Amino acid sequence: MEYTVNKLARISGVSGRTLRYYDQIGLLKPARINSSGYRIYGQKEVDLLQQILFYRELEVSLEDIMELIHQPGFNQKEALENHYEQLKQKRARLDTIMATVEKTIASIEGGVSMEDNEKFEGFKEKLIEDNEKKYGKEIREKYGEETINESNAKLRGMSQEDYDAMTLLGDEIMMLLEKAYETGDPGSEESQKLAAKHKEWLMYSWPNYSKEAHAGLAEMYVADERFTAYYDKVVKGGTKFLRDAIIIYLGME
Amino acid sequence: MEYTVNKLARISGVSGRTLRYYDQIGLLKPARINSSGYRIYGQKEVDLLQQILFYRELEVSLEDIMELIHQPGFNQKEALENHYEQLKQKRARLDTIMATVEKTIASIEGGVSMEDNEKFEGFKEKLIEDNEKKYGKEIREKYGEETINESNAKLRGMSQEDYDAMTLLGDEIMMLLEKAYETGDPGSEESQKLAAKHKEWLMYSWPNYSKEAHAGLAEMYVADERFTAYYDKVVKGGTKFLRDAIIIYLGME
DNA sequence: CCTTGACCTTTACGTTGCGTAAAGGTTTAT
DNA sequence: ATAAACCTTTACGCAACGTAAAGGTCAAGG
Secondary structure (H helix, E strand, O other): OOEOHHHHHHHHOOOHHHHHHHHHOOOOOOOEEOOOOOEEEOHHHHHHHHHHHHHHHOOOOHHHHHHHHOOOOOOHHHHHHHHHHHHHHHHHHHHHHHHHHHHHHHHHHHOOOOOOHHHHOOHHHHHHHHHHHHHHHHHHHHHHHOHHHHHHHHHOOOOHHHHHHHHHHHHHHHHHHHHHHHHOOOOOHHHHHHHHHHHHHHHHHOOOOOHHHHHHHHHHHHHOHHHHHHHHOOOOOHHHHHHHHHHHHHOOO | OOEOHHHHHHHHOOOHHHHHHHHHOOOOOOOEEOOOOOEEEOHHHHHHHHHHHHHHHOOOOHHHHHHHHOOOOOOHHHHHHHHHHHHHHHHHHHHHHHHHHHHHHHHHHHOOOOOOHHHHOOHHHHHHHHHHHHHHHHHHHHHHHOHHHHHHHHHOOOOHHHHHHHHHHHHHHHHHHHHHHHHOOOOOHHHHHHHHHHHHHHHHHOOOOOHHHHHHHHHHHHHOHHHHHHHHOOOOOHHHHHHHHHHHHHOOO
């Protein structure tokens, strides 16, 4: 099937202007332009628009969507499976907000008292989601940049799967650091999970792991400003916090 | 409890800038300004912010939120109950989109074919929602304007409840007209429901209802351009469509 | 006491994702 | 053939903040 702008607009629920804008910024170009300058969209464009709308539903910026779908390694099925998980999260957030509404009603009616921070449950979760989105982008950017590193790693004899697992772990550590830092306690459960992950991560790149070397590295992190800058990027004071968590994890002092 | 900007920001999940902006536009003013010019928020402001965020979650514009919560007749509990219903709808939309994702995955995997318009189910529902939001605003504006009419109606001996029910019905008819029109068939289920509602509505204001008079009114709608303009505002050709639906409903020709 | 760092303030310019004319060419229907 | 319903580009407008910049205020520690 072939569509002109407004026909595609009608079946998809977006406006004609939106489609022209997407053309303008290069997000979704028509299959061809006919003799009188009309935009003509084909099957491929319909499917791409669907993908775009899924991402938009998840509040991904058009710029990010562009990077994502135009990547050479873009896997449609994988993306869809990802959408599903994200949508599930979004629905869970809605459920939390609905529960908050119910509780607020109850507090008005029955005098059930409510703490101030309880009143915003569900809204705060959005912050966390947004953060993960931010990291999501960083991960993608890194995957782009690190294609070089990737081949280096391969050369060093690491299997592709191991390498993937390692970079994934690295990103996970950054997220964990932020969450752990919020607890304010390097001995907290989150913080110890962070330290454990850090050990796991190290074991990928180090030939022989030892507690002493791990602790030494942690101290080095704090001393060397290149590392400080790296880990403090996520939260300021993050490097010191990570060191403290590791020291406690290793049971050293 | 009293909060400065960023403290309130932290418990609510919005940014400090957002709170300053809300102050600037008059949406949420701090309880007071202390001696050094700091904004201080109290209990009332916390609760109001919660309400604002509920509305924002439903994508109501700040301008509309302002009108709503600063209305003298604003009923918090009623608003919350409304929020709940709307959130439920939003969740239903998410469910539809999730189903679309699943179906799309299946169509990739198993060759289950999918029509183009099926690919956008859930997205189109948003259009309808947006429309209802638009009408929601119109209804509110009307409720403002029609305070005069309201007292007129009272004078004519109508009870408050009857009047409320009638205006509500009037708005419902407008929404129904739009949906019915989309079916393209004045004999469709939706269209007949529309006609029935219209009868119901008439019976409020008319002392004696008769089929003949109803049919006559329908014809009058088409003839009188004041009515045409009124009903065509929702969809063009709406007046004629309504007339046709009524004629079929009454079993006349 | 004084300084440092974490707060707070205002002012002001930038951004995203379109909506909405305006001014005009094209296609379809009657 | 003439209107109605499409399409085009250009361009200005807007909401809801984000993000400096430049500067006052407050609590804690040396």
